[in-house]
Amino acid sequence: MSKEPVAVVGIGQTRHVAARRDVSIAGLVREAAGRALDDAELTWADVDAVVIGKAPDFFEGVMMPELYLADALGAVGKPMLRVHTAGSVGGSTALVAAGLVAARVHGTVLTLAFEKQSESNAMWGLSLPIPFQQPLLAGAGGFFAPHVRAYMRRSGAPDTVGALVAYKDRRNALKNPYAHLHEHDITLEKVVASPMLWDPIRYSETCPSSDGACAMVLTDRAGAARAPRPPAWLLGGAMRSEPTLFAGKDFVSPQAGKDCAADVYRQAGITDPRRDIDAAEIYVPFSWYEPMWLENLGFAAEGEGWKLTESGVTALDGDLPVNMSGGVLSTNPIGASGMIRFAEAALQVRGQAGAHQVDGARRVLGHAYGGGSQFFAMWLVGSAPPGS
Amino acid sequence: MPDVLSAPLVVEFPFTRSLGPVQSAFLTGLRERVVLGVRTTDDRTLVPPVEYDPVTAEEIRDLVEVTPTGTVTTWAWNHAPRRGQPLTTPFAWVLVRLDGADTALLHALDAPGPDAVRTGMRVRVRWAEERTGAITDIACFEPYDGEAGEPGATGKSVPAGGHSGVFGDPITGIVAPARLDYTYSPGRAQSAYIEALSARRTVGERCPSCRKVYVPPRGACPTCGVATAEQVEVGPRGTVTTFCIVNIKAKNLDIEVPYVYAHIALDGADLALHARIGGIPYDQVRMGLRVAPVWTEGARYPDHYRPTGEPDAAYETYKELL
Numbered sequence A: 001m002s003k004e005p006v007a008v009v010g011i012g013q014t015r016h017v018a019a020r021r022d023v024s025i026a027g028l029v030r031e032a033a034g035r036a037l038d039d040a041e042l043t044w045a046d047v048d049a050v051v052i053g054k055a056p057d058f059f060e061g062v063m064m065p066e067l068y069l070a071d072a073l074g075a076v077g078k079p080m081l082r083v084h085t086a087g088s089v090g091g092s093t094a095l096v097a098a099g100l101v102a103a104r105v106h107g108t109v110l111t112l113a114f115e116k117q118s119e120s121n122a123m124w125g126l127s128l129p130i131p132f133q134q135p136l137l138a139g140a141g142g143f144f145a146p147h148v149r150a151y152m153r154r155s156g157a158p159d160t161v162g163a164l165v166a167y168k169d170r171r172n173a174l175k176n177p178y179a180h181l182h183e184h185d186i187t188l189e190k191v192v193a194s195p196m197l198w199d200p201i202r203y204s205e206t207c208p209s210s211d212g213a214c215a216m217v218l219t220d221r222a223g224a225a226r227a228p229r230p231p232a233w234l235l236g237g238a239m240r241s242e243p244t245l246f247a248g249k250d251f252v253s254p255q256a257g258k259d260c261a262a263d264v265y266r267q268a269g270i271t272d273p274r275r276d277i278d279a280a281e282i283y284v285p286f287s288w289y290e291p292m293w294l295e296n297l298g299f300a301a302e303g304e305g306w307k308l309t310e311s312g313v314t315a316l317d318g319d320l321p322v323n324m325s326g327g328v329l330s331t332n333p334i335g336a337s338g339m340i341r342f343a344e345a346a347l348q349v350r351g352q353a354g355a356h357q358v359d360g361a362r363r364v365l366g367h368a369y370g371g372g373s374q375f376f377a378m379w380l381v382g383s384a385p386p387g388s
Numbered sequence B: 001m002p003d004v005l006s007a008p009l010v011v012e013f014p015f016t017r018s019l020g021p022v023q024s025a026f027l028t029g030l031r032e033r034v035v036l037g038v039r040t041t042d043d044r045t046l047v048p049p050v051e052y053d054p055v056t057a058e059e060i061r062d063l064v065e066v067t068p069t070g071t072v073t074t075w076a077w078n079h080a081p082r083r084g085q086p087l088t089t090p091f092a093w094v095l096v097r098l099d100g101a102d103t104a105l106l107h108a109l110d111a112p113g114p115d116a117v118r119t120g121m122r123v124r125v126r127w128a129e130e131r132t133g134a135i136t137d138i139a140c141f142e143p144y145d146g147e148a149g150e151p152g153a154t155g156k157s158v159p160a161g162g163h164s165g166v167f168g169d170p171i172t173g174i175v176a177p178a179r180l181d182y183t184y185s186p187g188r189a190q191s192a193y194i195e196a197l198s199a200r201r202t203v204g205e206r207c208p209s210c211r212k213v214y215v216p217p218r219g220a221c222p223t224c225g226v227a228t229a230e231q232v233e234v235g236p237r238g239t240v241t242t243f244c245i246v247n248i249k250a251k252n253l254d255i256e257v258p259y260v261y262a263h264i265a266l267d268g269a270d271l272a273l274h275a276r277i278g279g280i281p282y283d284q285v286r287m288g289l290r291v292a293p294v295w296t297e298g299a300r301y302p303d304h305y306r307p308t309g310e311p312d313a314a315y316e317t318y319k320e321l322l
């Protein structure tokens, strides 16, 4: 028996900001979930199950917050699942929800991911002092910056590429009312002039810390037929993981990322992602990860990803727009960040992306990764159902 | 086999909570010696209040005041109070259904012993002297002989009824400190590694299957999924495989910026470890630089690595070790 086609019929997110002091965590998730239901023109009673994700509990210090959030998400008396795969969790959560629909376990599933970073300090949560171990020497970007230098050495990319990515994404964010950073006076010169924090990573090439939530309503073919607006159809979805550290680990282009993308493309019948995919929303927490992931995802040959960025291919009006929403560089409620990528891909193929809509987007990739390049989650969504 | 190390590990953080409208009214009310609940769409009164109806999922904002007297619905005796608990002497954890409420609130009951506590007993709130807008504004509950609806702690009659939830100077956020006490052990493999470091030797372990040398060792190869046991001394020299220049001071680190944070593949190791580079201007550090550890007296780890003066390693020799 074949899988049930999965459709995204509702999308909602909060207006992401540094601190939402006006709402509890329950109020935050409720806002996104309510907007997703409104978009689908459904009520709480129409939802069969809830699948929720967030980054480590230490980020807010609420152990198993899904228990207390059941009321806010209308989950009482229904199955509720929590997914946990570090920074990729928003993507993994959506894929677990999609699997429940595809397997015909449930007809309509609400999936949601969130982070309220203002309630804690993510850097503290990630760097607890461990007895006998040398303290971390470099702070947040110090983990990523050496990998960026390795990429630059391997690809021969000019050192201007990182700033180009940041400038592009921050300008895209100006077209997205939900994005956290709206830097109206941004210029390329300002990005280049921003302080070099962890050379080669500048301040303006790093992501912000945000409070926010994102929700989607996933449903089956019958649910899609009743939907008031065009659905996004799941054409392929996959997760892969690998250890954070092992001999032979390639941080620049992790094998798990390549394998995950290959699985998605096989499911969707994509043979040439650069030709067959119209746009991509990928998890870029530091600007240089755009060219790195373009290679890892097969949009460019090894060492060539930066050329797509430099030549404007990844701009909003380019041939392969990347991070139309403004990306993680403009909005980063960590646990929600993966789902925001997935939701942006769905918005694009539904034609609902507003000012950052890519004309004629029919197939768009959503991508998330996390845990020191340990977890990968991706989906490809289309404007037409699978097999059509 | 050497002794396995262990040490206390305390994890603590002052988390903050944005309360939202309902919890804000509830905690501000406690400061004013008013206990608020919330009325659901099926006309039940929930104390403590919630923001969303557990039955219908509707948003609920219909606040009501209940009396500070109630009935114990169940309890458990706490023989040995711990740090941070409501009372320092033994007490009962109780669920109390306040008069006018349909659900019970968890708190402490001050009683001389377990024989003095029973399900169904009448209790009332003992207010804290200093109240800040927190659940601890209820110091605890205490046994009470009076009837429901008797004058409340405010001295005036408080029949259950609607309440605006509006108070002057509302509490909108609280600090919720959390603390976890662990005994941490790094296990056999890392204990042996740390032991060797005290003699300024770096000892990893080789995987019996793929032959890769792990430094520091974890006791198993993450690729092959098999235990490692064969000890292999590596270094002391190594090669800088990649690095960054740190320009911002990290908290709790007494290192002048800028400095270089590098991945170093010690000779004989199959993955890089992380360390600081010194003894060379930061802007002259490069990939392929050959380095050796610099120790300070009594330190568990090398303070930093310095250039050895050898010619740089060729990229081909370390490109798999970035």
Ligand SMILES: [Zn+2]
Residues within 6 Å of the ligand: B207, B208, B209, B210, B211, B212, B221, B222, B223, B224, B225
């Ligand atoms: Zn092995």
